[in-house]
Amino acid sequence: MLTEMLTNVRAHNPLVHNITNYVTVNDCANIVLASGGSPIMADGIDEVEEITTICASLNINIGTLNDATREAMVRAGKQANKVNHPVVLDPVGVGASTLRNETIVQLLKEVQFSVIRGNISEIKFIADLLGLDVNTASQSRGVDASDEDKVTKDNLNEAAAFAKAMARATGSVIAMTGAIDVVADTEKAYCIFNGHAEMSTITGSGCQLSALLGSYLGANPTTPLDAAAAAVIVMGVCGEIGHERMTDVDGNSSYRNYIIDAVQRLTSQQLENKARYEVR
Amino acid sequence: MLTEMLTNVRAHNPLVHNITNYVTVNDCANIVLASGGSPIMADGIDEVEEITTICASLNINIGTLNDATREAMVRAGKQANKVNHPVVLDPVGVGASTLRNETIVQLLKEVQFSVIRGNISEIKFIADLLGLDVNTASQSRGVDASDEDKVTKDNLNEAAAFAKAMARATGSVIAMTGAIDVVADTEKAYCIFNGHAEMSTITGSGCQLSALLGSYLGANPTTPLDAAAAAVIVMGVCGEIGHERMTDVDGNSSYRNYIIDAVQRLTSQQLENKARYEVR
Amino acid sequence: MLTEMLTNVRAHNPLVHNITNYVTVNDCANIVLASGGSPIMADGIDEVEEITTICASLNINIGTLNDATREAMVRAGKQANKVNHPVVLDPVGVGASTLRNETIVQLLKEVQFSVIRGNISEIKFIADLLGLDVNTASQSRGVDASDEDKVTKDNLNEAAAFAKAMARATGSVIAMTGAIDVVADTEKAYCIFNGHAEMSTITGSGCQLSALLGSYLGANPTTPLDAAAAAVIVMGVCGEIGHERMTDVDGNSSYRNYIIDAVQRLTSQQLENKARYEVR
Numbered sequence: 060m061l062t063e064m065l066t067n068v069r070a071h072n073p074l075v076h077n078i079t080n081y082v083t084v085n086d087c088a089n090i091v092l093a094s095g096g097s098p099i100m101a102d103g104i105d106e107v108e109e110i111t112t113i114c115a116s117l118n119i120n121i122g123t124l125n126d127a128t129r130e131a132m133v134r135a136g137k138q139a140n141k142v143n144h145p146v147v148l149d150p151v152g153v154g155a156s157t158l159r160n161e162t163i164v165q166l167l168k169e170v171q172f173s174v175i176r177g178n179i180s181e182i183k184f185i186a187d188l189l190g191l192d193v194n195t196a197s198q199s200r201g202v203d204a205s206d207e208d209k210v211t212k213d214n215l216n217e218a219a220a221f222a223k224a225m226a227r228a229t230g231s232v233i234a235m236t237g238a239i240d241v242v243a244d245t246e247k248a249y250c251i252f253n254g255h256a257e258m259s260t261i262t263g264s265g266c267q268l269s270a271l272l273g274s275y276l277g278a279n280p281t282t283p284l285d286a287a288a289a290a291v292i293v294m295g296v297c298g299e300i301g302h303e304r305m306t307d308v309d310g311n312s313s314y315r316n317y318i319i320d321a322v323q324r325l326t327s328q329q330l331e332n333k334a335r336y337e338v339r
Numbered sequence: 340m341l342t343e344m345l346t347n348v349r350a351h352n353p354l355v356h357n358i359t360n361y362v363t364v365n366d367c368a369n370i371v372l373a374s375g376g377s378p379i380m381a382d383g384i385d386e387v388e389e390i391t392t393i394c395a396s397l398n399i400n401i402g403t404l405n406d407a408t409r410e411a412m413v414r415a416g417k418q419a420n421k422v423n424h425p426v427v428l429d430p431v432g433v434g435a436s437t438l439r440n441e442t443i444v445q446l447l448k449e450v451q452f453s454v455i456r457g458n459i460s461e462i463k464f465i466a467d468l469l470g471l472d473v474n475t476a477s478q479s480r481g482v483d484a485s486d487e488d489k490v491t492k493d494n495l496n497e498a499a500a501f502a503k504a505m506a507r508a509t510g511s512v513i514a515m516t517g518a519i520d521v522v523a524d525t526e527k528a529y530c531i532f533n534g535h536a537e538m539s540t541i542t543g544s545g546c547q548l549s550a551l552l553g554s555y556l557g558a559n560p561t562t563p564l565d566a567a568a569a570a571v572i573v574m575g576v577c578g579e580i581g582h583e584r585m586t587d588v589d590g591n592s593s594y595r596n597y598i599i600d601a602v603q604r605l606t607s608q609q610l611e612n613k614a615r616y617e618v619r
Numbered sequence: 620m621l622t623e624m625l626t627n628v629r630a631h632n633p634l635v636h637n638i639t640n641y642v643t644v645n646d647c648a649n650i651v652l653a654s655g656g657s658p659i660m661a662d663g664i665d666e667v668e669e670i671t672t673i674c675a676s677l678n679i680n681i682g683t684l685n686d687a688t689r690e691a692m693v694r695a696g697k698q699a700n701k702v703n704h705p706v707v708l709d710p711v712g713v714g715a716s717t718l719r720n721e722t723i724v725q726l727l728k729e730v731q732f733s734v735i736r737g738n739i740s741e742i743k744f745i746a747d748l749l750g751l752d753v754n755t756a757s758q759s760r761g762v763d764a765s766d767e768d769k770v771t772k773d774n775l776n777e778a779a780a781f782a783k784a785m786a787r788a789t790g791s792v793i794a795m796t797g798a799i800d801v802v803a804d805t806e807k808a809y810c811i812f813n814g815h816a817e818m819s820t821i822t823g824s825g826c827q828l829s830a831l832l833g834s835y836l837g838a839n840p841t842t843p844l845d846a847a848a849a850a851v852i853v854m855g856v857c858g859e860i861g862h863e864r865m866t867d868v869d870g871n872s873s874y875r876n877y878i879i880d881a882v883q884r885l886t887s888q889q890l891e892n893k894a895r896y897e898v899r
Contacts, residue, residue, distance in 0.1 A: 080380070081364060081380075081641040082364050082365055082368050083365060084641060084642050085642055085643060085645060085646070086872075088642050088643075088822035088823070089822050089871055089872050089875070092821070092822055092871055093820070093870055099712065100640070100641075100642045100682070100683055101683060101684075101712075102683065102685070103684050103686070103716075104686075105685075105686070105716075105717070105718045106684070106715075106716035106717070106718040109715070109716040109717060109718075110715060110716055113715060123381060123383070124383050124386070125382070125384070125385075125407065126383070126384075126385070152379065152381075155379070155381075155389070155390060155393060156381070156385075156389040157385070157386065157389060158386040260373070260603065261372070262368035262378065263365070263368070304868055308601070308604060310599060310602070310604050311369055311372055311373050311603050312369050312599035312600050312603075313596050315369070316596065316872040316873050316876065317868075317872075317873075318872075319871065320869050320873050321868070322870070323820065323870030324867070361641040362645055362648050363648075365645060366645070403660055403663070404661075404663050404666070405662070405663040405664070405687065406663070406664075432659065435659070436665075437665070437666065438663055438665045438666040438669075540652050540883065541649065541652070542649050543645070588860075588864055588877075588881070588884060589880050590879060590880030590883030590884050591649055591879065591880070591883050592646075592649050592653070592877075592878075592879035592880050593876050593880050595649070
């Protein structure tokens, strides 16, 4: 599965349309290129529909939101649905403001997403917004997950069940990332143990993963669950490979470079050997 | 003092709200993370008041200004004052346009800042805008300080007196950075000799420092002078540590990474040993 | 020629006004600094005319366009013409949307550019927009050049003739970059063989070159063809020097740093020794 997903990205060189925040946009573009895709960043209201039409997939990230980009997201998302392109949603910081909450409610209503990727607190907050009874009272802490929400080996079954319930409620693959990642559709959950704790000290490691999902979905549009799981595993494996390069003077800024470098250099053999996941 | 300030940042992990320019925003986010804080970048008019309320401090930087971000800055600043959060102002390029000058005048009128950080030319220009008689006719040269304004050992007493006068006029700690940094409240001026000349060849080393001030003020809100001096010293010390890594093929792009890396790796022992400052 | 252009940039430290996209803006600022210039990024409608007036040159890049930045580009461009500053145009992704096409038509009508820099597909698309009969039917593929457009040793004479024709049609130096770069005015075409194929895996290597053109034009305003050719050669040579540093774990993110580093470290001797070009 993994080799097939990876090979398809490199063979098809998908164009990935990103409407994303201005904080991590450069890293998002570089990780798409590193993966074998081609990024286009465009959020002008008057052009997003045309841009998304010529692309293979769309990645919507609400990290730095305003009225103009919100409208651009809705327009692009609807058009991507119309031309049957996969669409990724990254609900950065949902719960931190009314604007973010209302935008997510609107997007979920007007756009059908292939994948929703967020940390556990963000996914739980969406459950609340949708009025789902999933016993998930969650407290947003800005753009990071709350400690009390963390997925561990002890609560992994509950987390997998929650992700599947969210997949049923949204019609999307749910990619709930953290120390353990859970990627699920309604029937099947990949529980992924790759990655390194220090990835959370890099700004936008989650945004980068969402952009990478754009590459993997764009090149593997008919198998969204496998494509999403593969992208999450690639990010985790590259987080590990990048961390192996760290010297005792390296910190988060160099680590960011090393991870993106690793995405470009990744071989299918490395990926298969280092992948650690189980299906529940 | 330094160890205490550093330790508080890492212990309290302050959320820092940044309304900053899109040029250096990624480095600002990474340096906040490196310091032990958590950054949130948000400039949507409809959400900045909510965002700043859940944070520990606010950093306002006018590097790339427009009418929408100007309004967001005013709203966020007033709200931060209301909930008693420290607010940092970075008046990037004040003097270079009417828009920047008018925005600074408005911000200084409507928001009480804990710290104003700029190069000497920017601080002098603010003195002019405020109509202060401090013998400071200054010429803006874009976003850089003029050569004729530079603080040296010879004019350090005058610079310290000027910074104290500006602190009295604004009610803010003044962090006037350059080859020698002066950080002053009305009574006391830290004169700081750390740093490296090549830091000025990195875009946004000043913006990064302002974001770092957000971390230090957020975690040490009751001691703004010490917090600000500590942040300035941390930046200078890390500029030195980062420079020690430079090989003869490294330039400003790698140097940027090395400084942020050093902020993450910094020990209190390194900080205390390398700090070079005096109080006037 | 090359040494003279390089030396002038470092001696004159030109201020370069950039109205550019938020994807690659940080790298653009750092490469201007690395070259010996000083960048100012400003796109507020109310300040661009003042900002461009205090600068030495203007670089307009339509990578992430909206109605506000479009208006800022037109205003800044006209003002730069009025005060006789060189203006660079980077028509990123022209052909990918009506907004981009209309903006380029408007800009070419209202602003006289010193240099237009794009990949071959972008330059051909502009020929189409201008109604030029240059046998150039081209298909935009997002922000990248189409394979069928590529300049090779076999079609280099045609490419040089096309660039000269475009220079006649626009009154601008044409910098058409790719595996082989062609930089031409109406009479003379530099065909440049420097660079490395992997540069295309870095986001914004073209944007960075356009910012570098801002430095070289700003410091060498009376010799736009030589200034533009020198900037293109510097970028290519630094792409080679940067690539020599690559280890087998380095990828596009580190490569980006190495190229900018090389621009800062470049000696005139390196530049003269490594430059590979011919005039047609």
